[in-house]
Amino acid sequence: MGIQERKVRERERRRQQIIVAAKRVFSEKGFNKATMEDIASEAELSPGTLYLYFKNKEELYASLSLRILQYLNIRVQHVNDEKNMDPEKKMIALQEAMFDVYNFDPLTIINLFHLQSSETLKNLSPEFLTEINELSRKSIGGVANIIDEGIKKGLFIEKHPTALADIFWSLFSGVILWEASKNILDEEKDYLKNTLEIAFNIFLKGIKKTP
């Protein structure tokens, strides 16, 4: 039995090893410029080995995003499930959750938003599209729930909650992508955290009903 378990653990470890390498390479070069060879050598494996763990380049790439989306999802639902917390507090908790997720793995979050805002999406297999789609919907649905609660309690402006949740999501991804992009344009200091905080504050203030 022990032997079986160890195999499973080793397999998982190897998968991780590849994922870590892929994350680094994809982040540095982007999906198209990154080669499987690059990733293999970053992972100190042979190219063929990658295919024992991932069906193809696309699936490897999408795997990164799936993991982080799942994590994000859990965090959003967590906030959602708090019974005795008022919507505004929940929004702040949400902000913290998204911060955490970002900090947990910034490269992958950037990858995810790259994926979501790019051509690559068009070439993904339908299964992956569906999976990503569902996970995204779930997360945004969670956000929409919280906002809806606020609307119903007369705290937030009366707009379609999903639209507001979309805007929340757009703001988050927009800021992250734009700051990442600025880092490429000129390697200036990284203002991300600060900017993100201001952005969230503006959003919250913006959706609150004024008395």
Next chain:
Amino acid sequence: MGIQERKVRERERRRQQIIVAAKRVFSEKGFNKATMEDIASEAELSPGTLYLYFKNKEELYASLSLRILQYLNIRVQHVNDEKNMDPEKKMIALQEAMFDVYNFDPLTIINLFHLQSSETLKNLSPEFLTEINELSRKSIGGVANIIDEGIKKGLFIEKHPTALADIFWSLFSGVILWEASKNILDEEKDYLKNTLEIAFNIFLKGIKKTP
């Protein structure tokens, strides 16, 4: 001289012809899946001809963005230059300007944001990077100016104006990319305009000082 001029005009016309084709093809397939062959045949030209007008595929792609950025720039400066308009009005005028720019050429705007939020950026020639960088800075600088004015007049919250301008920019691009992406994920109705308007309202409300 007339001949000289005509030549110049014809050259410019041909360039346009290519740009129009490129815009369509890049929008449909994304940078990497679009081939020079695709663009050539869309422009009813031969592949070789493309290289008489653009150094390479990358430069052709970036050219699209440069044009729209220049236009956006002009519109932003216009708003900026209004002497007798209070900052809040200017923000609304800005919103309208960005709407116009988007409507003027949605595909290219999406292209621009794809470019800005993507791997492709990394592979651009330094010259292009600089040019895009400068144009973006100028536009955002214009936005920052307007916001700064509002801050100085005690109308807007006291945050770094450039940070706020970045957020404004991020929100705009974030919403556009996310809506475009949703269109890929599932071909649902296009809520872009509506969402964008709500987003701008929230932003404006969010940066206004409450009495």
Next chain:
Amino acid sequence: MGIQERKVRERERRRQQIIVAAKRVFSEKGFNKATMEDIASEAELSPGTLYLYFKNKEELYASLSLRILQYLNIRVQHVNDEKNMDPEKKMIALQEAMFDVYNFDPLTIINLFHLQSSETLKNLSPEFLTEINELSRKSIGGVANIIDEGIKKGLFIEKHPTALADIFWSLFSGVILWEASKNILDEEKDYLKNTLEIAFNIFLKGIKKTP
């Protein structure tokens, strides 16, 4: 106009150039061991060029067979169309026709039979399968016609003409493949022509009704 024609001619010439090279390489190495690189360098072209004329390796391979099958077809129909020739004479004419086709391009005939008697068939695109199928059927149908005529005239044994035509075809391809194979097994003298003639004689004698 001349220019157009010349282009067409040159294109055809280039196609031939590739076909000749492919024939040689496929004959020498067989479908699977032959690489596109091999063929390209035999044709003194770059690998990419092959793909301007043939969709893929498979199609290039099958093209060889199609050409010879078409030629064979014509020859068979020719014999078939002779009005004033008795069936036995026609059978002999048929034999000569098949000889001619073989002599016209032995390598390709061997290729054809290799193709037809091999696994490769299974991996061919459906279109090619259909095309080869139809051409083969036509040829064999022609043979069957002639045999049928003989049966009706009471000259040949009363068996299903298609079965007899199949046997005729099998004998032809069987002898050719077996002799080719013997040439590999040990480079002995080439008895093909002689053997083929005896085989045909036996066949003809075998299907003739004895008084």
Next chain:
Amino acid sequence: MGIQERKVRERERRRQQIIVAAKRVFSEKGFNKATMEDIASEAELSPGTLYLYFKNKEELYASLSLRILQYLNIRVQHVNDEKNMDPEKKMIALQEAMFDVYNFDPLTIINLFHLQSSETLKNLSPEFLTEINELSRKSIGGVANIIDEGIKKGLFIEKHPTALADIFWSLFSGVILWEASKNILDEEKDYLKNTLEIAFNIFLKGIKKTP
């Protein structure tokens, strides 16, 4: 010693297990599309194990043919050894023998003829080539013997007996391959047995001297 024997027996059993699996997989996919992995999993073994019993893929493939050739050989010699049977009867016995061999293991017979009529032959190791060559020669030699007897007794036409035996062999393999191929081209009914019988009859009639 008992232990020794059991080991040998078990080793042989395992070899059989692999051969059976290989037969099935090669028949279904052909030599090149069949992977060692396929065969291993069909045999419910790991790929590595295959290499404990066969030097490589090629040798495994050829092994199948060797076995059936040996069996065929025995059957042919049997007929050959009949003292009190006239040549024509022997030819009929031969036909029955070949039928039996085919029925005993049709897939392998088809494999054998595929091998013999294909590119794969060229890539076989010299040792295997020699072995197959010798076995084939023996079988055909046996056939030639019988025919020679018939010729000497004035029953069969006066052609080189080996040539006639080659034709006999070609006819047999030709019909089998062609019918197998037709089954691929269009999954029509299987006329093999019937066709084969007619073919043999024609051959026999064709080589008999007419009074």
Next chain:
DNA sequence: CATGAATGAGGCTTCATTCAT
């Protein structure tokens, strides 16, 4: 200027084979 055929580098992927356990 325009063409478009040709190039050839390079990527993804497969799979026979090996070897540590």
Next chain:
DNA sequence: AATGAATGAAGCCTCATTCAT
């Protein structure tokens, strides 16, 4: 003996770019 994960060589094919016409 058996395993099966890992290897890495090699093949097919694409496509940005060039250049002779």
